[in-house]
């Protein structure tokens with residue numbers, strides 16, 4: 001019994017080898033190239049894009065998607081393609097190559113197809129799968145690397161600067177911000193980006209890298225993207241590697257983190273003070289843009305004088321000499337949407353600051369202020385030798401004495417002698433090189449008048 005079955009099997013085999021290949025009952029699938037990595041296999045109901053050559057068994061070509069310059073797109077199991085291919089494509093991976101031999105009853109049967117395929121013809125389809133997705137797909141997200149520290153992550157309406165590599169599922173690149181050496185910048189969650197990224201970027205941290213696979217209905221849909229030579233074909237799944245460089249919200253303020261406190265600290269910096277400070281300025285990805293260490297002396301500035309970006313001016317206030325801070329400045333308090341020089345547009349900046357010295361200042365518009373009550377009879381105090389006139393030397397000596405005794409303060413950040421000359425000129429109305437009692441009185445009254453106007 002066993003022997004007989006064996007014999008009949010052998011005969012069957014013999015026949016199929018001996019004769020010309022007659023009609024086969026079912027498709028024959030030759031998976032002649034299977035990629036090493038296969039994230040999913042085609043199932044019934046999936047949408048697929050593939051290129052193919054259709055030949056007869058003698059190798060003669062009767063149809064080709066390559067000739068049309070467009071891959072076939074359709075849904076598996078829905079008769080979008082001939083039955084044999086519908087079946088033969090199941091289990092296929094993206095980038096896999098298959099030869100599917102299809103008997104006539106699973107192809108065009110006894111009818112054939114016009115003048116292209118004669119009746120009762122066995123066909124061979126050579127396929128390479130480019131793309132696969134399902135209506136039920138979501139965005140697939142994989143976190144590639146995430147920073148140790150993340151105080152805040154991307155929220156809806158944040159403005160994000162990120163780098164990306166974009167490919168199709170078969171690995172072919174369609175765009176990369178790295179090639180342009182410029183980040184992609186966008187508001188998130190407001191429809192500026194394709195849906196998959198609008199959602200996918202939410203929750204990302206500065207420095208984080210994520211890998212996304214986005215189905216076409218959350219990307220560029222059936223139309224794809226591009227006009228003449230489409231960069232992204234219709235119904236394409238997109239793969240993105242996204243690296244968040246920085247982000248900010250329009251309401252973000254300066255973040256100050258004190259990294260070293262100063263032990264002895266009697267006074268802190270405020271508006272109008274003249275300060276010297278060291279700084280490093282970098283992007284949030286660590287790129288150093290500027291450093292005061294490039295110069296022989298520290299940077300100096302009068303706070304509140306509109307000489308430095310607002311965020312830095314603010315960050316340098318209430319600081320003790322010797323104190324160090326790390327500060328994050330959003331672009332609206334930095335160099336804005338346009339950037340400046342090597343600072344990219346909309347960049348968030350990170351400063352490392354150290355206050356080196358501090359000279360208390362005087363209010364704007366003043367050259368000198370009294371720290372104690374001013375002398376009741378100012379002219380008499382100024383006119384040391386009591387000759388009813390005050391030349392520059394006498395004036396200068398008097399002011400310097402007030403400063404050295406801690407009774408008054410000159411405007412910092414300038415040569416004291418030139419500040420005193422300016423003060424003298426303000427009082428010497430007739431420019432004869434002498435201040436008289438009348439001139440001083442006039443000026444004092446005028447200032448009082450001015451103050452009243454300002455108060456009004």
Ligand SMILES: [Ca+2]
Pocket residue numbers: 382383384385386387388389390391394
């Ligand atoms: Ca005098």
Ligand SMILES: [Ca+2]
Pocket residue numbers: 427428429430431432433434435436439
């Ligand atoms: Ca005069």
